Every structure is written in C-alpha cells, then in structure tokens.
Amino acid sequence: MTPTRRAFLVGSAALCATTLVSSRLMAASTTTTPDVTILDKDWEFYRGPLEPWQVWHSEELVTWEPQTVPHCFNHYDACDPDIPAYRGSGWYRTKLKAANPYRDGRTMLLFEGAAQTSEVFMGTTSVGKHIGGYNEFAVDITDALKTSKDGALAIHCSNARDLDRMPSDLSDFTLYGGLIRPVHLVYLPELAIESIYSVPEWHPGDTSATVSVTARLSGNTTRTASQIPFTIKLIDSSGKVVTQQKLSKNAGQAEFELATLTIPAVQPWSPETPTLYRCEVTMGTGADTSVTTHRFGIRHTKFEAQGPFLLNGKRLLLRGTHRHEDGAYYAAAMPADQVREEFRLIKAMGANFIRLAHYQQSRQVLDLCDELGLLVWEEVPWCRSGVGSATFQQHGKDTLTAMIDQHRNHPSVLMWGLGNEDDWPGELNGDDREAIRTYMRELHELSHKLDPSRVTSYRRCDFARDIPDVYSPSIWAGWYGGRYTEYAAALEKARKAVPHFIHMEWGADSHAGRHAEDPDPALGTVATGKGTAEKGFDYKLTGGTQRMAKDGEWSETYACDLFDWYLKTSESTPWLTGTAQWVFKDFTTPLRVENPVPRVNQKGLITRDMQLKEGYYVFQSFWAKEPMLRLYGHSFPLRWGKARQKRTARVYSNCSEVELFLNGKSVGRRKRDPNDFPCAGLRWELAFTEGRNELRAVAHEGGKTLEDTVQFRYETRPWSKPVKLLLRTVATQNGRSTVEAELVDVAGVRCLDSRAVVRFSLAGDGRLIDNLGTPDGSRVVQLANGRARITVDHREAVVVGVSSDNIIPGYQELGKHNGQA
Incomplete structure (x- = not known):
C-alpha cells in the first residue's frame, strides 16, 4: 500500500541496496x-x-591518442582563460576480447x-544511444559481437x-564531454x-525491522513461467547471517517481491554509526547459478512542520556542503582515490549532509556517503531552464526515473531534488510560470x-515553492544581497x-592566498x-546594486x-532543519x-x-568531533601595518x-565561546615586530596536546603606485620549476593590496602547468596580496615572463634540468 501524502511527509523508513553493476542492468557485486x-x-x-565508418579508416585523416577511461575531453580547456571550453564530438575506440562463460548468455556494456x-x-553498426551525461545505462552487444570484426x-x-537535453547551457558549471565514469564489460x-x-x-x-526484498529479472522471458529457486541471506556488519530464507518464484519481468524477512536487534544507520547490512541473493541452479550481494541500511526520517529534522527519532541538525564532479587535471573524470580523499575531507570537516549538484553522481560517491554517514540530496539536472519541448520534458522524467531506480536503495539518500533555479532570466520559456509549475508537479x-x-x-523557484515537500529559497546574506548579520x-x-524549510547554498568566493588585515572596505557600501x-x-x-560579490576583495579573511x-547562527537556531554551504571545492x-581565476567558481573550501583554504577550519571548529586547532594564516607569509600597530591573530579551534x-x-x-564573534573568542590583538615573527597556539583537550605554528614577515613600509613585476624561482624539483611574480613600487616594496591581473608566458622548450583552475595553476590570474605563482615543466633552459597592463614586465631564465622527471 502506498503511503498517503500526509504519512509520507511526516515520516519515512530508510531503504538501501546497491548493486555493483547497475539497477538498470542486473549485475552482482559478487558472483x-x-x-x-x-x-x-x-x-x-x-x-x-567523424563518420562511424571513418573511425577504423581514419589514420590518414586524424591522429588517435592512447587513452585510459574514465576520461573527460575538457580536462585541460574547461578553464582556459582565452578560449571557451570545447563543445562537440569526441570518439573512443578499442578492441574487445569477449568470452562469455554462460551457455546462451548475453554480453553487455555498462x-x-x-x-x-x-x-x-x-564496427560501423549502431547498437545503442543514450541522452544524458550523468546516469548509468547498458547496451546489449551479444548479437553485434557475432558479426563485428x-x-x-x-x-x-x-x-x-x-x-x-538537460542541463541548460546557462547552468553555472561546465557541461563536460567524454567517458567520464567507468565502462564495464x-x-x-x-x-x-x-x-x-x-x-x-x-x-x-522498535527492536526489530522487516525487510522486503524485491527483484526484477531480464533476459529469456520464456523461462520466467517456471519456478526459479532463490536463497536470501541478510548479513550484519560483522559478517553474521541474521536471517535467511529459501523459496521458489514464478517471476515476471516487472519488479516482484521475493520475500519479507525480519532482522532482530536492529543497528540503525546514522552519521555517527553508519551501520550497513548486506543482502545476498542466490538465483538458479547448475551452471547458471549466480550470487548477488548488495548493502543496505536501516533508518527513519521525519521533517517536523517548520522544523526541525529528526533521524531515528532524535533531532539532527543537517550540517552540509555541496559537490560538483570536477577536479584539476581530470575535470569530471576524477580518479577513485581522489574522490575518496575528497569525501574523507568532507567527513573530517564534521559534515553530515551533502547536496550533489546538480545531477546524478557516480556510484562511488553514493557508496562513500553510505559508508561515511553523509545524508544526501541528489538532484535531477533540470537546472536554470524553463519548460522546453516534449522531448526535453520526457528526457527530464527519464533522468529522474533512472536516478531513483539506480540510487533509491542507498541509505544515505534523504531527498530527491527536482531541479535548481528554474526562474532564471533569459531561459527558453523561462517566464512561463504555469508551465514550470505544471512540470515541477509532474x-x-x-x-x-x-x-x-x-x-x-x-x-x-519561489512561485512554485508549494510543490516540493522541502524547499530552499535563495539566501545569500553578505554576498549577493545585504550583510551577513542579516x-x-x-x-x-x-x-x-x-x-x-531548509537552506541550500550560502557562502562567499575567496581567492586562495589573498588575505586582509582590515575589514573589507566594501562592507560599508552594502x-x-x-x-x-x-x-x-x-x-x-558588473552592474546592479552594491554587493560583496561584486565590490568585495574576495579575501579568505x-x-x-x-x-x-552563519555557523554561529545556525548552531544556535533550535528549529532549523539544516543548511549546506556552497561549495566544498572550486569548480x-x-x-x-x-x-580572479578565470572560469572558476571560487566559493570552495x-x-x-584539493588544497585546503582557511575557511575549511572554521567549519571544523564548529562541527568536528576530534579536537582541532588552526592558526589562521598558513598562506599569509607577509603581513603589513604601521610600526607597533595592533593586528589580529586568529585561532580556529573546538x-x-x-x-x-x-x-x-x-x-x-x-x-572558547561560540557566541563571541569572530573566532569564538579565540583572537588576540598584537603588535608584531618589524621583520620575522612567529605565532604558536597550544591547546590541551581530551588528553591530547595540540599545537600549530605560523611564521611570517611584518612589513611596515608603505607602498606607492605599482611600477614593475619581479620574477624569482621558489622551487625546483623533478624537471619542474615554480616561479613567483611580485608586483612592487619604485622602491621595491610589494603592493600588498594589488589585485592586478597578470599573464605568464614562456619562451623555449617547455610548458606552463596551467589551466588547472587554481591560483597557482593559471597563466592568467589576479594577484593575491601582490603575488602569483606558476610552475614550468622543462628540461632545457627556458625564459618565463609575466606581464600586466601598464606595468613593466618581469622575466626569469630557468636553467637546464639535470634530474629526471
């Protein structure tokens, strides 16, 4: 029986089950x-x-490059400062060596x-098409393999x-191309x-839970008329079988129930204890017997009217962030170990919730959320667009169907997001409010x-806020509108x-390495x-009213x-369901x-x-369970002010x-007093010595001693109008040299407040390590406190240059490397 809308809103039991291959294919995590x-x-x-026939007859037309998959063909140009990212075709080819072990079996590509x-x-025969870049799909190549050379x-x-096709081209993220996730035979x-x-x-x-195990079969449907033997085992996190059942089913293709089993002494899933059970299903006998396993969790959720949120009967403040599938060097095709490290950092920050923006993300991501205890808002990519053609609308429904079918069994998934910002100006049919409301309701x-x-x-989408069960308006106090004190x-x-109500998306851009000594002067204009x-x-x-996003310094400070x-406010608001900061990583x-870094949203922590900005530690100081201590300023090597002028030393700690x-x-x-803003009272006003200084913070907590140290130079000389750029080598290793540009005045004093845009160039046999989308990995970049860096890959002697409008450029010769790369 389907729950009523009222029952659905008041509470829901958890579900989880993840197959290794695909919920649209079949497959087993273990067979x-x-x-x-x-x-x-x-x-x-x-x-x-290319035309399909040219793929295997193209050596005189094109040059094919060896490649591994996953691969994104915008891995380099996504944030090129001069040319927009490539939008078009990419071809992949390989030779399959297929050997199906099953009698009369089928061969699929997932x-x-x-x-x-x-x-x-x-060969040249089309065997399958798919629209949409983010959900899994499978293609049957059994017959095609028989005739393919x-x-x-x-x-x-x-x-x-x-x-x-979703998402819209006006979406505020790159629509990448390529085989961005794994391919399976x-x-x-x-x-x-x-x-x-x-x-x-x-x-x-309740001390026990019931678990309904359902199945959907595919293949030779004539066999479904006969009784098929199944064995089901439910296994706890220690590997112990807690219940099992053998049965035979006359199964059809539609989803059908295998059995309902009972788990005694339930261990609920939660962010603190993300306990996962395992379901093992054996189907068939003889040569075609296969064993399929998947994991699941048990939990209960409830959204109270106008807050708060309850998990397993207790209030849980959702402490969250957001994630795009994007990273330097790889774009959307991040290696699995980097994805794991990213989520380790998210969990170590103290988050218990994440919104996956703005599309279905990989199975690895959902598995990690299950394992780490991160509740998830996962979203269909109806982003910044009105209601287009019938094809567009059906694509959105198909995408939603696939996302739910493929991920509905993860205990981490809390909400299905229906879209984002579909009130955007300039979109096709974006002003047709009734059409948007109708489609959202569908x-x-x-x-x-x-x-x-x-x-x-x-x-x-305020004119449709009554339709979804949980809604977030736009609140960007202190960035796009007003001040953060509002x-x-x-x-x-x-x-x-x-x-x-829940609050998604808040934060501020920050140019990593840019710091401030005094309050941002734009504050007084907003x-x-x-x-x-x-x-x-x-x-x-440009344009519009005064706002920090346009007029502020974009400092980490x-x-x-x-x-x-924001954290002080949310942590002390008892009715609040939760919030999610935008965004965990620059993209x-x-x-x-x-x-400041062209074509990069710099709101990441x-x-x-994956270099941590100072803001990461602010979140840790409010959310982390393990004792932590961080002195602000590890990337602030040159501070400034008048002699004996007091400057703020900040510590973030729990x-x-x-x-x-x-x-x-x-x-x-x-x-520490969380209501004493800023730094929860852990701040000192100090007069630094001209020249070298060292700060060291010490705390004792939970039987541990924590220490952190920063060293910096204090500059008391005032600077005047910028005159020239200087270059110097700051690191040399493995065939690479890192150079730093410094903007100085006529007396050689660094212009520490400069945000000038500089361009790096290179002469000789080498290359700039650029287009990384980072402050030290872009050939065009704004200075951070009067400086910028870039790395050069070279074996022979080269000359690197740096220039800026109306400034004397700088040059540095880099000698030949003797070491190996």
Whole structure:
C-alpha cells in the first residue's frame, strides 16, 4: 500500500541496496563466475567529428591518442582563460576480447556515465544511444559481437549544445564531454537479475525491522513461467547471517517481491554509526547459478512542520556542503582515490549532509556517503531552464526515473531534488510560470510514485515553492544581497513561507592566498534591509546594486568571517532543519570569465586541486568531533601595518581553551565561546615586530596536546603606485620549476593590496602547468596580496615572463634540468 501524502511527509523508513553493476542492468557485486570486467586500458581517443565508418579508416585523416577511461575531453580547456571550453564530438575506440562463460548468455556494456549524449558502435553498426551525461545505462552487444570484426568497439560522446537535453547551457558549471565514469564489460546468464532492492520498515523504539526484498529479472522471458529457486541471506556488519530464507518464484519481468524477512536487534544507520547490512541473493541452479550481494541500511526520517529534522527519532541538525564532479587535471573524470580523499575531507570537516549538484553522481560517491554517514540530496539536472519541448520534458522524467531506480536503495539518500533555479532570466520559456509549475508537479508526483519513502526537494523557484515537500529559497546574506548579520532574520522569514524549510547554498568566493588585515572596505557600501536573495545576474562582476560579490576583495579573511557568523547562527537556531554551504571545492564554469581565476567558481573550501583554504577550519571548529586547532594564516607569509600597530591573530579551534605565543612569549589564554564573534573568542590583538615573527597556539583537550605554528614577515613600509613585476624561482624539483611574480613600487616594496591581473608566458622548450583552475595553476590570474605563482615543466633552459597592463614586465631564465622527471 502506498503511503498517503500526509504519512509520507511526516515520516519515512530508510531503504538501501546497491548493486555493483547497475539497477538498470542486473549485475552482482559478487558472483560465482567472473562476469564483470572494467574496460579502463587500451583505448584510443580523437576529439572532433567523424563518420562511424571513418573511425577504423581514419589514420590518414586524424591522429588517435592512447587513452585510459574514465576520461573527460575538457580536462585541460574547461578553464582556459582565452578560449571557451570545447563543445562537440569526441570518439573512443578499442578492441574487445569477449568470452562469455554462460551457455546462451548475453554480453553487455555498462556505462556509469558518458557525457552528454552518446552512441555505441560495433564496427560501423549502431547498437545503442543514450541522452544524458550523468546516469548509468547498458547496451546489449551479444548479437553485434557475432558479426563485428575483431570486436571493434567505438563510442561517440558529444557535449554539443542541445535544447532538448538537460542541463541548460546557462547552468553555472561546465557541461563536460567524454567517458567520464567507468565502462564495464558484463556477461550475463540467459536469465539474470536486473535489480534487487531491500526496503526496510522500522520505527524508533522498535527492536526489530522487516525487510522486503524485491527483484526484477531480464533476459529469456520464456523461462520466467517456471519456478526459479532463490536463497536470501541478510548479513550484519560483522559478517553474521541474521536471517535467511529459501523459496521458489514464478517471476515476471516487472519488479516482484521475493520475500519479507525480519532482522532482530536492529543497528540503525546514522552519521555517527553508519551501520550497513548486506543482502545476498542466490538465483538458479547448475551452471547458471549466480550470487548477488548488495548493502543496505536501516533508518527513519521525519521533517517536523517548520522544523526541525529528526533521524531515528532524535533531532539532527543537517550540517552540509555541496559537490560538483570536477577536479584539476581530470575535470569530471576524477580518479577513485581522489574522490575518496575528497569525501574523507568532507567527513573530517564534521559534515553530515551533502547536496550533489546538480545531477546524478557516480556510484562511488553514493557508496562513500553510505559508508561515511553523509545524508544526501541528489538532484535531477533540470537546472536554470524553463519548460522546453516534449522531448526535453520526457528526457527530464527519464533522468529522474533512472536516478531513483539506480540510487533509491542507498541509505544515505534523504531527498530527491527536482531541479535548481528554474526562474532564471533569459531561459527558453523561462517566464512561463504555469508551465514550470505544471512540470515541477509532474516530476514531484513521479518521484512519489517511484519512491514513496522519500521527500522531494527544490531550491530557488519561489512561485512554485508549494510543490516540493522541502524547499530552499535563495539566501545569500553578505554576498549577493545585504550583510551577513542579516542571516538570522532571513531564516525566520523563509521559515514562515513553507511547511518544510531548509537552506541550500550560502557562502562567499575567496581567492586562495589573498588575505586582509582590515575589514573589507566594501562592507560599508552594502545596504541592509533590501533583501538577501541572489536575483537575476547578481553573480556578474558588473552592474546592479552594491554587493560583496561584486565590490568585495574576495579575501579568505572575509570568507572566514562570513562562515563564522552563519555557523554561529545556525548552531544556535533550535528549529532549523539544516543548511549546506556552497561549495566544498572550486569548480569550473563558463559564466565567470572575469573571476580572479578565470572560469572558476571560487566559493570552495578547498581549491580545485584539493588544497585546503582557511575557511575549511572554521567549519571544523564548529562541527568536528576530534579536537582541532588552526592558526589562521598558513598562506599569509607577509603581513603589513604601521610600526607597533595592533593586528589580529586568529585561532580556529573546538578546544575549550587556547594559549597563544608570539615570538616565544605567551600573550595569554582565551576560552572558547561560540557566541563571541569572530573566532569564538579565540583572537588576540598584537603588535608584531618589524621583520620575522612567529605565532604558536597550544591547546590541551581530551588528553591530547595540540599545537600549530605560523611564521611570517611584518612589513611596515608603505607602498606607492605599482611600477614593475619581479620574477624569482621558489622551487625546483623533478624537471619542474615554480616561479613567483611580485608586483612592487619604485622602491621595491610589494603592493600588498594589488589585485592586478597578470599573464605568464614562456619562451623555449617547455610548458606552463596551467589551466588547472587554481591560483597557482593559471597563466592568467589576479594577484593575491601582490603575488602569483606558476610552475614550468622543462628540461632545457627556458625564459618565463609575466606581464600586466601598464606595468613593466618581469622575466626569469630557468636553467637546464639535470634530474629526471
């Protein structure tokens, strides 16, 4: 029986079950035969248009490059400062050596993600097409392999513009192209499991839970008329079988229930204890017997009217962030170890919630959220677009269906996001409010039909805020509108507008390495009481009213203050369901060409190459369970002010008391008070010595002693008008040299407040390590406190240059390297 809407909103039991291959394919995470092979090596790639027959007859036309998969063909150009990212065709080819171990078995290709539209060819024969860059899909190549010469496999991926496909080209992130996620060769028996789901039913206070195990089969449907033997085992986290059942089923292709089993002595899943059970299903007998396993968790959720949120019967403040699938060097095709490290950092920060923006993300991401205890808002890519053609609308429904079908069994998934910012100016049919409302309601109802246990959610479309179960308006106090001190009032106002409120997206851009000694002068120009929402084109650096996003310095210092105020506010608001800061890591976007790092959204707590900014530690100081201590300023080597002028020393810590030392002498202890802004009272006003200084912070907590030290030079000389750029080598290793540009005045004093844009260039046999989307990995970049860096890969002697408008350029000769790369 499907729950009523009221019952659905009040509470829902958790569900989880993840198959290794695909809920649209079948496959097992473990089987008795070697039926899954990852196709990661021996690929060749060509970026550009080809006809299918040319793929294998193109040596005189094009040059194919050896490649591994996953691969994104925008891995280098996504944040090129001069040329927009490539939008068009990319071809991949390889030779398959297929040997299906099953009698009368089927051979499939499973794609975890191919961006954005793809077509699969065996030889020159098309065997499958897929629209959408973010959900899994499978192609049956059994018959095509029989006639294909040498198992010749070719895949065409295109991220060319397409009004019938989500997401919109006006989305504030790059629509990458390529085989961005793993590709698998899968062997199936004649009749196979397509999907298995475990649907627990449990309420707080119950000592046991029931688990309904359902299945969907695929393959030779004539066999489904006979009784098929199944064995089901439910296994706890220690490996103990807690219950099992044997049965036979006369199964059809539609999803059907295998059995309902009972788990005694339930161990609920939560962010603190993300306990996962395992369901093991054996189907068939003889040579075609296979064993399928998946993991599941048991939990209960409830959104109270106008807050708060309850997990397993207790209030849980959702402490969250956001994530795009994007990283330096790899773009959307990040290696698995880097993804794991990213999520380790998210968990270590103290987060218990994440919104996956703005599309279905990889199975590895959802598995990590299950394992680490991160609740998830996952979203269909209806982003910044009105309601397009019938094809567009059906694509959105198909994408939502696939996302729910493939991920509805993860205990981490809390909400199905229906879209984002579909009130955007300039979109096709973007002003047709009734059409947007109608389509949003269709997605909402489809989500409930496919998964009655979860709520729907949406961010920023106020004229349709009554449709989703949980809604977030736009609140950007202190960045796109107003000042951060208006945050509490903005929360109260938003709370009253909808039954179930949550706050998604807040924060500030920061140019890593840029710091401030004094309050941002733009603060005094921003009006209060005029609203805190992002409206229209507020993200642009020109036009409109005064706002920190346009007029501020983009320093890490200001970002830390804004984070500090928001966290102080949210942690002390008892009715609040939760919030999620935008965004965990800097990412590329075609819309922000003029940013300090061109084409990069710099609101991350870490850079695109995963270097932690100072703001990360502000979150840790409020959220982390383990004792932590961080002196602000590890990337602030040159501070400034007048002689004997007092400057602020900041410490971010969750310890109860911190002692600070300046140049070896104690300057006192401070007790932490989360309401004492900023730094929860852990701040000192000190007069630094001209020249070299050292700060050391010490705390004792939980039987541990924590220390942190920063060293810096204090500059008392004032600077005048910038005159010239200087270059010097700061590091040399493994065939690479890192150089630093410094902007100085006529007396050679660094212009520490300069935000001039500089351009690095190179003469000789070498290359700039650029287009990384980082402050020290872009050939065009704004200075941070009067300096910028870049690395050069070279073996022979080269000359690196740096220039800026109306400034004397700088040059540095880099000698020949004798070492090995």
